[in-house]
Amino acid sequence: MEEHHVLGVDGGGSRTRCVIASLSGHILARGSGGPSNPLTAGFDCAAEAIQAAVEEASRRCGINSFEASVMGLAGTERASAMESLVARLTLPDLGNLKIIGDAQVALAGATGCRSGVVVISGTGSIAYGENDAGETARAGGWGWRLGDEGSGYDIGNRALIAALRDHDGRGPATLLTEKIRGVLGLGDLDELVDLTYRGNMGSEEVAALAGLAGEAAGEGDNVALRILEGAGVELGIAASAVIRRLGLTGGFKLGLVGGVFNLGPLIRMSLERSVRRTAPDCVISRPRFPPEVGAALLAIRDAGVELEDELLHTMEVSFEVLMEASG
Amino acid sequence: MEEHHVLGVDGGGSRTRCVIASLSGHILARGSGGPSNPLTAGFDCAAEAIQAAVEEASRRCGINSFEASVMGLAGTERASAMESLVARLTLPDLGNLKIIGDAQVALAGATGCRSGVVVISGTGSIAYGENDAGETARAGGWGWRLGDEGSGYDIGNRALIAALRDHDGRGPATLLTEKIRGVLGLGDLDELVDLTYRGNMGSEEVAALAGLAGEAAGEGDNVALRILEGAGVELGIAASAVIRRLGLTGGFKLGLVGGVFNLGPLIRMSLERSVRRTAPDCVISRPRFPPEVGAALLAIRDAGVELEDELLHTMEVSFEVLMEASG
Incomplete structure (x- = not known):
């Protein structure tokens, strides 16, 4: 019997990633x-990015026909946006295709499709459970x-504001100003x-400044330390709201x-x-798995397969092998 | 001897006002x-708005030749912006023309050209001294x-964020949500x-929501009360920074x-x-005088007249008469 396959895609404001997996979890x-957030990249670019990612994976394993596909994409909350995107995809055989939010596939990856909560903080931030x-x-x-409280944008923006407050005398001196x-x-x-x-500095460019806050905090700057601590508190508040509800x-x-969780231990603490x-x-x-693997897990479940511990373990091992192979 | 006159203009993001005064302060x-902020209204519209205001005043008193003119305009910090604006003005005889910041004429009006500090909080906010x-x-x-901490925009934006935090369970319930x-x-x-x-909701539209915070605070809403109190603290911090420096x-x-100071007594307190x-x-x-009168005061000083108490008193009385006449 020929084995059947699924496609998992994770698309966002800066990049798109996908995996192809067998129904047994390889x-x-x-x-x-x-980038494949249609709101920021546009529908044509978003569709092209997804297309490119899937074609690359197909080329590598020779599989381009799927039992089920799940795409987790930012900016496709509205049905009309989803339709506009699907209409632009010319992939051969996606099988049963589902487009869901990027937070949903991140949660599936983080928990291996178990109940729980994921806190995502990159350029933007969200808690989902x-x-x-x-x-x-x-x-x-x-x-x-x-809002996007506790996000890279929020941290970068607070760093800018702290520098201006230092500059005009409203706030304490901080290393952020010179940085x-x-x-x-x-x-x-x-x-x-x-x-x-x-100059229309965009949210991605502001978020890129979050690294300076991490740097300054590492050098003991009190203003930067407070910004990072505040970001952690805000992300904790978002998680707690989801947990309670x-x-x-x-x-x-x-x-x-x-990426925000790489800015030092203070945010997580x-x-x-x-x-x-x-x-x-x-x-x-x-997370146990990255979001694109979370999407593949959801696709396997959509294809009628139970996600038992053994399958999750197979996913884990085969993903590690693949990561090592790609250096 | 024929009396000489000055022109004072105050221009901002929502409107332009001007007065014509004699050198003796009438x-x-x-x-x-x-609107005449060239950054938001464009140079052509800004010039037209100033033109319209001055022509209206000239028509009313029959005077269109000035010893000195002072225009306090937002968004003309850069010399190139100022030149672009002046090039578009086709007013007959402005005499010695000075274009300065809107905060400077507001300060002149508030203090009668004495030393001191002005805190301006409308759509944006600034302290100047x-x-x-x-x-x-x-x-x-x-x-x-x-930033623009403590401004109408800031208050409106915090109201929006508070409503979303109520909505998704991160924050306390507030009357702002329904409002x-x-x-x-x-x-x-x-x-x-x-x-x-x-929909690209602009900063003016967000600032317009500040009124809801004033309303909710008046009804005892704790979230709104904290927003207004925080705005007052921020404006106080800005004033204190200027005072210290x-x-x-x-x-x-x-x-x-x-307008922010009309949202209830809490901000000022x-x-x-x-x-x-x-x-x-x-x-x-x-303030003792509105900003356009502050601009006229500065123009009178530029024309070489000392701003003695008697002249300020004349300004005050004649302005009141004019306001009453215009109903």
């Missing part, structure tokens, strides 16, 4: 492409203008106004996803302190 | 026009993306995302300008508490 190939009854809840994720001046090549910090409003108790998994008040026994960890 | 006429040595300092005023849903005509608060990012002491005047720590004896009050 991950056979990976592929990657450019699911309980045993299949109910879901989210908190945050409202984008850079309406920002240096990185952005500003003669005077006043030039930041030009850069932001006339889903009635999660006991040792469920709380996965932490995204303050998140943990904040979450422990609501859920003292939850297991806080980095 | 205000003869007022005029108004549309001048000491007896003629040194100046500003704090804040970095625009909606980089915002009602005013913006949203079926579900999730629609706010569409409105903000795809200028070394102001004793009974100097601190003028409060802008918390500003006052915050400022008193730095400057226990300063005199906090609404």
